[in-house]
Amino acid sequence: MKTRFVLINTSHAGNVGAAARAMRVMGFDDLVLVAPRWPDVLTREETVQRASGALDVLERARIVATLDEALDGMSYLCATAMTPRDFGPPTFTPREHLPALAQSPHSVAFLFGSERFGMSNDDVYRCHAALTIPTDPQFGSLNLAAAIQVIAYEWRTALGGFRSVRAEPVEAPLADARAVAGMLAHWERSLVEIGFLDPAAPKKLMPRLNQLFNRSRLTPEEIHILRGVAKSMAEAAAKAKP
Structure with missing residues (x-):
């Protein structure tokens, strides 16, 4: 199943290398960085050292300017967020959610926020599910690479270990995240035109519609x-105007 790990606004080069290592030991190699702190982060000495030989992942990795670019071709998005967001996607532990997802026809992207601030609300809103890793309530802070290792392990397990790496989708392909985002933007403009959406007081209409369409596959x-x-x-609306 097509799988991508997306790191948003990563600030520590060592975490990029450690992330590549965590992915590689679980058999994943599609890594995309969105606007990292260091433009040359993939070749920095600390990155290479922390990768511990997972250089093929670093060589294949891409740096892009926007999240839309990072999600091109992906149809199901999993946020990693310790705190559930109001009007955001449903929150699950990886072990609760990933086995069923592994049986779907989706291409799956796992999104990780910056080390200091995590994921923004807007980025979480566009995801289909939020994954939270159960931790000690008194000490719940996970290093970025450690979180990636846990998610990569749970995902590989859900896929059946290394025996299911080449499993083929059995259903029709789904629209990717960029197409859904473009459609939502089109709807937002039209809803303003017909007077249903007040841009000065949008409330949570668009995040709610985002989740509705995500559930629609x-x-x-x-x-x-x-x-x-x-x-x-x-x-x-244009014809109705005097």
Whole structure:
């Protein structure tokens, strides 16, 4: 199953190397960094040393400017967030959620926030699920690479160990995260045009719609239909104006 690990605004080069090592021992090699602190983080000495030989992961890794770029081609997003967000996706432990996900046709991205601040609310809102790792309530802080190791292990276990690495999807492909985000932006503009959404007081309408569409498991064809609906709403609103 296609799997990607996405690190957002990583500030410590050593954590990137350690993340590559954690992924490699579990058989994963798709690593994308979103706007890391160091533009040359993939080749810094500390990164290479902490990778402990997982150089193939670093060589394949990509640095991108935005989360949209990092999620291109991925259809199911898992946030890693210790604290559940209001109006955010449902929160599960990895062991609760990943076995069922492993049986789906999705391409899966695991998102990790910065070492200091974790994931932003907006980034969590666009995810289908939030994963929280059970820890001692008196000391729940996990190092970034340690969290990646736990998630990578649980995901590999859910996939059946190394015997299921080449399992093929059995259902129709789903729309990727970029397509869903583009459709939501189109809907937001149209909802403003018809007066349903007040941009000055949007409340939580768009995060709620985001979660609704995530639960719908949209296909690319359904994205086109929903964009057509948004276009028709905007056109009808324009004709109704005096």
